Amino acid sequence: xxxxxxxxxxxxxxxxxxxxxxxxxxxxxxxxxxxxxxxxxxxxxxxxxxxxxxxxxxxxxxxxxxxxxxxxxxxxxxxxxxxxxxxxxxxxxxxxxxxxxxxxxxxxxxxxxxxxxxxxxxxxxxxxxxxxxxxxxxxxxxxxxxxxxxxxxxxxxxxxxxxxxxxxxxxxxxxxxxxxxxxxxxxxxxxxxxxxxxxxxxxxxxxxxxxxxxxxxxxxxxx
Amino acid sequence: xxxxxxxxxxxxxxxxxxxxxxxxxxxxxxxxxxxxxxxxxxxxxxxxxxxxxxxxxxxxxxxxxxxxxxxxxxxxxxxxxxxxxxxxxxxxxxxxxxxxxxxxxxxxxxxxxxxxxxxxxxxxxxxxxxxxxxxxxxxxxxxxxxxxxxxxxxxxxxxxxxxxxxxxxxxxxxxxxxxxxxxxxxxxxxxxxxxxxxxxxxxxxxxxxxxxxxxxxxxxxxxxxxxxxxxxxxxxxxxxxxxxxxxxxxxxxxxxxxxxxxxxxxxxxxxxxxxxxxxxxxxxxxxxxxxxxxxxxxxxxxxxxxxxxxxxxxxx
Numbered sequence: 384x385x386x387x388x389x390x391x392x393x394x395x396x397x398x399x400x401x402x403x404x405x406x407x408x409x410x411x412x413x414x415x416x417x418x419x420x421x422x423x424x425x426x427x428x429x430x431x432x433x434x435x436x437x438x439x440x441x442x443x444x445x446x447x448x449x450x451x452x453x454x455x456x457x458x459x460x461x462x463x464x465x466x467x468x469x470x471x472x473x474x475x476x477x478x479x480x481x482x483x484x485x486x487x488x489x490x491x492x493x494x495x496x497x498x499x500x501x502x503x504x505x506x507x508x509x510x511x512x513x514x515x516x517x518x519x520x521x522x523x524x525x526x527x528x529x530x531x532x533x534x535x536x537x538x539x540x541x542x543x544x545x546x547x548x549x550x551x552x553x554x555x556x557x558x559x560x561x562x563x564x565x566x567x568x569x570x571x572x573x574x575x576x577x578x579x580x581x582x583x584x585x586x587x588x589x590x591x592x593x594x595x596x597x598x599x600x601x602x603x604x605x606x
Numbered sequence: 607x608x609x610x611x612x613x614x615x616x617x618x619x620x621x622x623x624x625x626x627x628x629x630x631x632x633x634x635x636x637x638x639x640x641x642x643x644x645x646x647x648x649x650x651x652x653x654x655x656x657x658x659x660x661x662x663x664x665x666x667x668x669x670x671x672x673x674x675x676x677x678x679x680x681x682x683x684x685x686x687x688x689x690x691x692x693x694x695x696x697x698x699x700x701x702x703x704x705x706x707x708x709x710x711x712x713x714x715x716x717x718x719x720x721x722x723x724x725x726x727x728x729x730x731x732x733x734x735x736x737x738x739x740x741x742x743x744x745x746x747x748x749x750x751x752x753x754x755x756x757x758x759x760x761x762x763x764x765x766x767x768x769x770x771x772x773x774x775x776x777x778x779x780x781x782x783x784x785x786x787x788x789x790x791x792x793x794x795x796x797x798x799x800x801x802x803x804x805x806x807x808x809x810x811x812x813x814x815x816x817x818x819x820x821x822x823x824x825x826x827x828x829x830x831x832x833x834x835x836x837x838x839x840x841x842x843x844x845x846x847x848x849x850x851x852x853x854x855x856x857x858x859x860x861x862x863x864x865x866x867x868x869x870x871x872x873x874x875x876x877x878x879x880x881x882x883x884x885x886x887x888x889x890x891x892x893x894x895x896x897x898x899x900x901x902x903x904x905x906x907x908x909x910x911x912x913x914x915x916x917x918x919x920x921x922x
Binding site: 397416429454456585597 | 626627628629630631632633634731732738740741742743744748790791792793836837838839840841842843844845846863864865870873875876898899901902905906909
């Protein structure tokens with residue numbers, strides 16, 4: 384299994400398994416991230432999975448103390464090579480499945496008509512197709528609590544807006560290509576909005592501030 | 607014990623060194639733009655180097671202290687004045703109840719720090735006092751400070767006065783108007799041809815007005831990519847240099863998002879981040895590649911200097 388490791392900074396390195404959105408690569412990323420977190424590496428701060436990569440954040444001084452003559456980067460790369468070799472190959476079970484209530488209507492479904500006409504499908508069919516899958520949470524990024532989910536059915540997949548909105552309403556459920564996401568709060572954004580959820584996706588006061596996390600499954604239901 | 611904000615200035619926030627460990631939740635670490643200044647000033651006033659302090663841009667904040675305490679200001683030289691009298695940067699000053707601190711004029715650099723013995727006290731969020739403006743969480747109610755805000759200060763733990771203690775010139779960051787900043791290769795450096803790499807390291811780049819705590823947008827010669835490359839969203843760091851579709855560059859700064867989709871052609875070394883952090887619109891810089899070995903060494907040099915400073919200040 385191929386991968387490359389490169390420095391993201393002096394305090395972080397990235398292990399890249401590929402450059403595509405695929406459940407297999409994502410499984411690999413999450414499995415390796417977990418294995419790294421459990422490996423007792425010196426100076427480890429976090430091992431964070433993305434679509435097809437894992438980024439390991441560390442305390443440079445602490446790693447350097449353990450690394451003898453090598454750079455911290457070389458030392459950790461070597462340790463990670465062992466971990467990747469030994470990591471489980473099998474697919475992952477879904478962590479938990481979260482149901483998200485979805486509101487449809489003129490007020491919420493800002494780009495539904497556009498998607499429908501672009502793809503030659505009625506708005507009702509777009510929604511029906513959208514609701515029919517359980518989506519994988521590939522990763523969180525862009526905003527606190529913003530989950531990149533997939534894979535959206537080819538029949539309704541639509542690229543980003545040519546001009547992003549300055550303000551996407553909080554809770555907006557949107558599509559970009561075969562990805563779907565929910566804006567946890569109002570933000571600029573370029574994804575195609577098909578509806579809105581009233582569910583809080585990000586609550587800083589809670590112990591677990593994010594409603595969904597990498598590895599979860601998500602289903603949408605009409606509210 | 608605390609300070610009253612009399613004038614907020616253009617952007618004044620409570621910051622520390624950020625909250626690490628939550629990238630997988632999309633929660634960016636945040637923190638001060640100039641980590642060297644913040645750490646040096648905190649150590650100078652007897653705090654843990656990661657204590658919360660005030661970051662202020664120019665036009666800067668004006669504060670009135672409601673109790674005796676000891677402070678030090680530094681980072682940019684914004685001509686700090688206490689009760690109208692100019693005072694030195696990088697030096698501890700004893701503050702009496704009612705004293706007013708303001709910043710009269712920009713002389714060098716663009717953002718200054720106010721470190722107070724005892725640290726600024728705000729409820730922590732995920733182990734940090736930094737303000738996440740986007741999430742409206744952390745710091746002072748998750749927002750910038752405004753006139754009328756009363757910011758609490760922690761109890762000063764120093765056993766004696768540090769009045770007059772100063773950071774020597776050799777330890778202060780070498781802010782300059784046209785710095786050379788060193789970088790290491792980024793994840794997508796392979797997209798640069800030899801010629802483009804040469805252009806990148808021999809041309810001046812200018813900081814544009816479209817620059818803020820999230821990122822500094824630069825303008826300079828267009829840098830073409832060797833081939834079309836659609837990057838899948840992956841991690842980004844403070845100091846990541848992104849190459850945009852229009853051939854221009856963005857350097858991600860303290861409030862960067864955890865991930866990005868633009869090619870990462872270089873990363874600033876942490877030793878030189880403060881130099882970039884103190885630049886403002888119109889300022890120019892050049893880039894130079896170094897190895898990860900050199901980058902690590904330079905970072906550890908600063909750690910060593912900071913430790914020596916702590917020893918020197920403690921050995922009074």
